[in-house]
Amino acid sequence: MTSSTVAEAAAPDPTRRRAWAVLVVVCGALFLEGIDIAMLNVAVPAIAADIGLTTGTAHWVISAYVLAYGGFMIFGGRTADLLGRRRVFLIALAVFILFSGLGGLAQDPWVLVVSRFVTGATAGFMTPAGFSLLTTSFPEGSLRNRALAIYGAIGAGGFTLGVVVGGMLTNVSWRLVFFAPVVLGTLLWLAGRAVIRPDAPARRRGGFDVGGAITLTLAMVSLIYGIVALGEDLGDAFGIAAVAAAAVLLVGFVAIERRVRDPLLRLGVLGEGLLLRVSLAGLLFMGAFFAFQYVVTLYLQDFRGWTPLATGLTFVVMGADMLLAPLLTHRLVERFGNTRVMVAGLVAGALAFALTLRFDGMWGYWELLPSLVLIAVMFALVYGPLTAAAAEGVDEAEHGVAGGVVYTGFQFGAALGISLATIVLAGSHGAAGLDDYGRALIVPVVAAVLAVLLGVAAVRKHRSLAAADVL
Numbered sequence: 001m002t003s004s005t006v007a008e009a010a011a012p013d014p015t016r017r018r019a020w021a022v023l024v025v026v027c028g029a030l031f032l033e034g035i036d037i038a039m040l041n042v043a044v045p046a047i048a049a050d051i052g053l054t055t056g057t058a059h060w061v062i063s064a065y066v067l068a069y070g071g072f073m074i075f076g077g078r079t080a081d082l083l084g085r086r087r088v089f090l091i092a093l094a095v096f097i098l099f100s101g102l103g104g105l106a107q108d109p110w111v112l113v114v115s116r117f118v119t120g121a122t123a124g125f126m127t128p129a130g131f132s133l134l135t136t137s138f139p140e141g142s143l144r145n146r147a148l149a150i151y152g153a154i155g156a157g158g159f160t161l162g163v164v165v166g167g168m169l170t171n172v173s174w175r176l177v178f179f180a181p182v183v184l185g186t187l188l189w190l191a192g193r194a195v196i197r198p199d200a201p202a203r204r205r206g207g208f209d210v211g212g213a214i215t216l217t218l219a220m221v222s223l224i225y226g227i228v229a230l231g232e233d234l235g236d237a238f239g240i241a242a243v244a245a246a247a248v249l250l251v252g253f254v255a256i257e258r259r260v261r262d263p264l265l266r267l268g269v270l271g272e273g274l275l276l277r278v279s280l281a282g283l284l285f286m287g288a289f290f291a292f293q294y295v296v297t298l299y300l301q302d303f304r305g306w307t308p309l310a311t312g313l314t315f316v317v318m319g320a321d322m323l324l325a326p327l328l329t330h331r332l333v334e335r336f337g338n339t340r341v342m343v344a345g346l347v348a349g350a351l352a353f354a355l356t357l358r359f360d361g362m363w364g365y366w367e368l369l370p371s372l373v374l375i376a377v378m379f380a381l382v383y384g385p386l387t388a389a390a391a392e393g394v395d396e397a398e399h400g401v402a403g404g405v406v407y408t409g410f411q412f413g414a415a416l417g418i419s420l421a422t423i424v425l426a427g428s429h430g431a432a433g434l435d436d437y438g439r440a441l442i443v444p445v446v447a448a449v450l451a452v453l454l455g456v457a458a459v460r461k462h463r464s465l466a467a468a469d470v471l
Contacts, residue, residue, distance in 0.1 A: 046174040085136070152379070274390065291440070
């Protein structure tokens with residue numbers, strides 16, 4: 001019996017029950033974030049028509065959220081580590097609720113975009129805080145693996161179900177897409193306040209790395225803005241300038257972190273355990289999925305003329321990961337380990353996207369079904385094991401920042417995947433044709449294959465670390 005198994009067996013029932021209650025709350029928060037952005041994906045056309053956004057600016061309802069979410073993630077994780085995970089989680093959730101409601105009341109485009117930016121920023125604090133609450137509530141071992149499998153399944157399920165729910169609510173009023181998260185978020189806030197233990201006194205003193213926080217956040221926001229802008233127009237001067245500014249800011253950030261006494265992101269943490277490898281694999285994993293979902297959605301709606309609700313219902317089968325992960329994933333992890341299960345899921349994803357290369361203009365639900373089922377398998381086997389592997393070998397005091405690194409990778413992957421797919425589609429210089437959709441579907445295939453290669457590298461690294469521990 002391993003030491004982690006002994007610790008799990010010795011844990012008193014009240015402690016274990018509280019840990020599962022915390023899991024329910026943080027899963028609910030991740031589901032809230034997933035369903036929030038997924039509902040907006042479907043509702044944007046209706047919002048643009050009603051509130052006065054143009055075709056060229058409507059994407060900012062989504063992009064503002066992604067900019068802030070990715071930009072504030074590492075800062076949010078570090079804040080949770082220093083100020084307390086419960087405190088940061090509950091405050092961020094409260095602000096998320098407030099500004100989601102403000103978006104639902106918005107009458108002017110600028111109010112809506114600002115509310116989305118703030119909502120994304122608070123999600124950037126809430127996600128790593130929730131992740132570290134989960135990893136510190138369960139001891140490393142089978143219980144944590146099972147909890148993370150459930151956590152990943154619920155998060156992925158939020159995005160899948162959000163497309164359907166968004167279509168249904170938008171048929172009534174797009175404002176309900178903003179008010180529904182207010183109701184769910186309020187229930188989660190009340191539950192979180194009741195079940196999450198008060199934060200322990202901080203183990204380390206010192207102020208924030210203000211210079212590092214400002215520099216990194218500006219770099220992240222600039223880089224994501226540049227990616228989004230270049231996705232729309234590869235020659236966009238502001239996009240090129242934003243990417244160049246991000247590069248300069250990142251160099252400055254590294255210089256600051258090497259000198260400051262209490263860094264925002266201790267650079268050495270990236271070399272600990274598997275954090276860097278699995279975060280890069282996660283970036284490509286999410287990039288592949290979002291590119292696929294974006295291209296297929298445009299194909300079904302713009303090329304085939306399907307309604308948003310019909311398109312959303314097409315993706316429902318991917319929600320099967322919410323059943324597969326809790327029932328299967330943790331058992332596979334106990335037998336084969338996080339990294340091997342993750343690689344198996346990445347291979348399933350690569351196969352799913354490769355099947356779409358047979359694409360033709362008559363494709364519909366039944367032709368897409370094998371890929372959608374494999375994507376459900378991918379999410380079930382990748383999301384939880386990947387996040388669990390990221391925390392392996394990282395000190396618990398830095399689990400917040402580790403979560404920030406992983407989820408920053410997810411956000412960059414989403415923005416990059418959509419942007420690359422958009423660049424390929426825009427090559428038609430007009431309405432996208434059948435050949436353009438076919439070429440755009442190469443993007444997720446390439447990203448998924450690269451993710452598999454990084455996953456294999458993570459397996460090898462894990463073996464070398466395990467061998468070193470034995471010695």
